[in-house]
Amino acid sequence: MTLLSVQDLVTEFAGPSGTARAVDGVSFDIQPGEIFGIVGESGCGKSATCRSILRLFGGADARIAGGSIRLDGAGDLAAMPERALGHIRGRDVAFIFQDPLTALNPTMRVGRQIAEVIKRHRRVSWREARAMALQLLRDVHVTSPERRLDAWPHELSGGLRQRIVIAMALALQPRLIIADEPTTALDVTVQDQILRLLMERRAASGTAIILVTHDLGVVSEVCDRVAVMYGGRFVETGTTAEVLDRPRHPYTRALLAALPSRAMRGQPLTPIEGTPPSLTAPPPGCRFAPRCPRAEDVCSAGPPPPLMAHEAAAPRHLDACLLEGMR
Numbered sequence: 135m136t137l138l139s140v141q142d143l144v145t146e147f148a149g150p151s152g153t154a155r156a157v158d159g160v161s162f163d164i165q166p167g168e169i170f171g172i173v174g175e176s177g178c179g180k181s182a183t184c185r186s187i188l189r190l191f192g193g194a195d196a197r198i199a200g201g202s203i204r205l206d207g208a209g210d211l212a213a214m215p216e217r218a219l220g221h222i223r224g225r226d227v228a229f230i231f232q233d234p235l236t237a238l239n240p241t242m243r244v245g246r247q248i249a250e251v252i253k254r255h256r257r258v259s260w261r262e263a264r265a266m267a268l269q270l271l272r273d274v275h276v277t278s279p280e281r282r283l284d285a286w287p288h289e290l291s292g293g294l295r296q297r298i299v300i301a302m303a304l305a306l307q308p309r310l311i312i313a314d315e316p317t318t319a320l321d322v323t324v325q326d327q328i329l330r331l332l333m334e335r336r337a338a339s340g341t342a343i344i345l346v347t348h349d350l351g352v353v354s355e356v357c358d359r360v361a362v363m364y365g366g367r368f369v370e371t372g373t374t375a376e377v378l379d380r381p382r383h384p385y386t387r388a389l390l391a392a393l394p395s396r397a398m399r400g401q402p403l404t405p406i407e408g409t410p411p412s413l414t415a416p417p418p419g420c421r422f423a424p425r426c427p428r429a430e431d432v433c434s435a436g437p438p439p440p441l442m443a444h445e446a447a448a449p450r451h452l453d454a455c456l457l458e459g460m461r
Contacts (some may be wrong), residue, residue, distance in 0.1 A: 137206055138164040138187070138227075138310055144200035145179075145186045145280035154413040155271065156182035158438075159201070164310065167340040169332075171357035171374070173347055173389070175410055179366040180346045181232070184312045187211065187344075188223050206309070213344050225255045230313040234295035238287040244298045245283035249303045270301040274331055293324035300331055307339060314346045329356055350393060354378055362386045365411045365421030367438060372451035382453040384429075385422045416438040420456065432456055 138272045145157035155183060164170050172180045185191055187203055188211070203211040205226060223229070229239035239247055248270060249263035252430045258266070264283070271279035274297045296316060303311055313332060317325035327371060333356060335341050345357060353360050353374060360377050362370040362385060370383040391404045408425035411417055417424055423433040433456055441452035 136163045137168075139204045140183075140187070140201070141204075142201040143183065143186060143203065143212070144198070145182050146199045147182075148195045149414070152414040154157045154376055155199075155416075156413055157365055158413075158416075160363075160366075160368055161201075161441075162361060162371065163367070164342050164344065166309070166342055167336060168359065169336060169343045169345060169357045171345045171347060171353040171360040172363055173350060173353055173360060174363035177410055177413075178363045179413070180363055181314050182366075183363070184229075184314055184344060184346055187312060188227055188229060189216075189219060190223075190229060209282070216361050216434075220399065221255070224251055224303075224308065225306045227310045227312065228306070228308040229263055230299055230303050230311060230316045230319050232315040234292065234299040235287060237299050238295060240287055243284050243286060244290070246413075248298070248302050248305060250344075255306050266305070267301070270305055271298075273304065274298075274301045275327070276301070276373070292320055296320065296324075297331070300328070304335060308341065310342045310344070312344045312346075317347075317349075317352070325352075332356070350378065350389060362389070365416055366413050367421065367454065368441060369422065369455075370453040371432070371441060372448065376448055376451040380448075380451075381420075381433070382451070382458050383455045384426045385444060386453075388425075420454070424444055428457060430457065 141161045143157050143160045144155065147154045147156055160183055174180055186198055197310050198212045201212060205211060205222065209383060225284055238244065245264060245267050248267035249260060252258060252263040255449065268279055268283055271282055276282050276294060276297050288303065317328050320328065329352065336343060347353060355379045357374045359372065360374050361368045362377065362383065364385050370377055370386045377386060381390055388406045392406060406425060411421045417434065419434040420439060421438055423429040439456045441454050443449050443452050444458055445451065
């Protein structure tokens with residue numbers, strides 16, 4: 135049974151230069167226990183897609199302009215009253231933010247912050263909530279957890295702060311965790327530890343995870359399926375092996391070609407020429423066409439192409455390349 139179903143999602147941000155459609159007709163499903171990766175360049179709409187699920191915009195300039203978001207067949211989260219959505223945040227769906235320092239309250243000790251998450255949704259005493267917070271710190275392998283419980287966020291390293299944020303996300307045993315670039319700005323060793331924590335949670339409780347990242351190496355290690363995003367739209371989706379081993383969309387191929395490898399040692403990388411499109415006034419047709427070396431006139435005509443399956447052997451491997459469909 136599908137845990138989360140997002141259909142034709144449209145999210146807009148109002149700004150001085152006009153309204154930017156950061157998410158434009160995005161659809162995907164998440165199954166229980168699945169790790170689903172969303173990759174793409176900065177500004178392509180990855181974070182906006184994930185924040186839309188729980189309407190975590192932090193300002194009045196954003197709105198969901200279309201589509202539906204259904205959790206486990208329940209009501210539409212996109213249209214749900216704020217009070218009702220507040221009961222789902224943290225309890226059923228938890229969010230791990232990109233910057234743990236800004237995600238934590240600098241005026242509150244970390245143990246109190248974890249305990250508040252617990253008390254918001256469970257009828258327990260402060261003593262019980264604190265004991266549960268301590269166990270959560272142990273679960274995420276925080277060293278000296280009794281001492282860290284009374285620490286201020288600024289006293290902790292980036293890796294420890296991210297563990298605290300993960301502990302808060304795990305506090306209510308959610309069915310879905312949305313991790314928005316959880317390893318950004320962390321060194322490679324700590325990145326590996328954080329990813330292992332998420333994998334442990336999936337293995338222990340069957341929690342599904344949406345992982346936003348720009349690192350295709352991370353995707354290849356932990357994700358079951360992946361969506362490649364560009365210009366506010368998904369341009370390719372499929373199992374991780376299908377997309378990374380047999381990429382179809384020129385943008386996916388360009389991302390992979392830009393990755394360094396041992397075989398290319400001493401050789402220049404292959405950058406993607408040009409810049410991403412404006413989400414306020416995107417180009418017609420395929421939004422990657424202005425940067426695509428394969429583009430033809432048909433690519434810039436008409437509306438953006440939808441995701442399509444081009445091989446009967448891989449019906450769930452979809453891409454939005456018109457030329458691929460004409461081969």
